[in-house]
Amino acid sequence: MGVGEIFREYFVNPILYNTGYNIVNTLTYAIILGLAAMGIFKVLKKLNVKYDNAFFRALIPYMILGAFSRALTDATIIPRTFLTVTPGIYFMTFIITFSALLIAIKASEDWRRTFLYFGWALVGLDLLLLITHLDKVNLTAEPLKYFIPFLLVAVGVIYALSKRIRLIEENSYIFYAHFYDATTTFVGVDFMGYWEQHVLPRYLIDLTGTAAVMYLLKFTVLLLALYIMREIQESESDKELMDFIKMVIFILGFAPGTRNLLRMLMGV
Template sequence: MGIAEVFQRYFIDPIKYNQGYNIVNTLTYALILGLASLGVYKILKKLNIKYDNAFFRALMPYMILGAFGRALTDATIIPRTYLTVTPGIYILVFTITFSALLITHKLFEDWQKVFLYFGWSLVGIEGLLLLFNIDKVDFNLTVLKYFIPLATIALITIYLLSKKIWLVKENSYLFYAHFYDATTTFVGVDFLGYWEQHVVPRYLMELTGTAAVMYLLKFAVLIIALYLMEKLEESESDKELMDFIKMVMFILGFAPGTRNLLRMLMGV
């Protein structure tokens, strides 16, 4: 099999025919994400941009921007192209976000506010797109009947775990984000007939017969990753790099969870 055939089979066809992920593209995308994150980290450090609460808040609308845009694509409000579905939409939103960050940082003294407001204005445009195409959406509020109680149980579970496990206590926002994502997957797959696109979660769901396994998977991955990161920090590794990685980890939980929830609410 030639390079062109491999690329077609493992990268183009899964997007074109909505086949989900496979081992090859999953590992490739993970590698690209890692390298891109490291590159962004080095640029932001050179610009002396700190990863404080204000910066984190300023990023929130851009996380919602990608999730909302992906849901609007599923609802056929935004045309389905290679740039409006995964992984293209991640590249598109990253380009918008990073460009806005660099431009506002260079031109404005109070750049974080401008960056924040610009992000929310883009989300507002998506909201208008939904409003103007409301006839294309068949809202399904039944989702909330499952989501609200399960999300509440998940949040309480994390709170109780934070009383017993130090890593959970110190990184509770990461567990909240990923349990939120796990809840949307659980609701979608077990109660509403959706299917899981990612390789490992799909295998575990088939093995156990329930998407509730996502809670255990998320918890195990986070605990192992955070434990290793703590060990690296103790060996005098760059604490700012660890904080940046945690920010990326949060995005990887919050953004897909928001896309899942919006998609289900739109009934698509």
């Protein structure tokens, strides 16, 4: 099998035919994400962008924008292309976010507020697209009767654990984001007839017979990753990098979870 055939088999066809991820493209995308994150970190550092709470809050609408746009693609409201499905949607969302950030920095002294408002305006455009194409969706509140109670239990578990385990307490927002994502996967797969696209979660769901295994998987991976990050952190410079990585980890939980929830609510 030549390079072109390998590329088509493991990267192009899964996007064209929506067959989910495989080991090859999963590992490749993970490496690309890691390298891209390091590059973005260095660029933001040159721009003197601090990863404070104000900046984090300003990023929220852009996370929602990527998730919302991805859900609208599932509903065929936005055309399905390599740039509107994973992983291309991450690239497009980054380009939009970074461009908005540069414009905000150049245009305003209070650039965080400008950046925040521009992000919500873009989310508003996605909402307008949905409203003007309601014929392509089947809005339903049915997923909420499963999602809300299971999310409350998941949040309660993290809250209780945060009172006993300092590592969880210090990073509770990350655990909340990923348990939110796990809840959408659990509800979608076990109650709404969806299927899991990622390799390891799909294997574990098939093995156990339930997507509830996502809670254990995410808890284990997060606890291990955050423990390693804490152990290797030695300087203030390391802390800044670790804070950035934590922000990326948060996005990898919050954005897919939001896309899953929106997709279920749109009935697509």
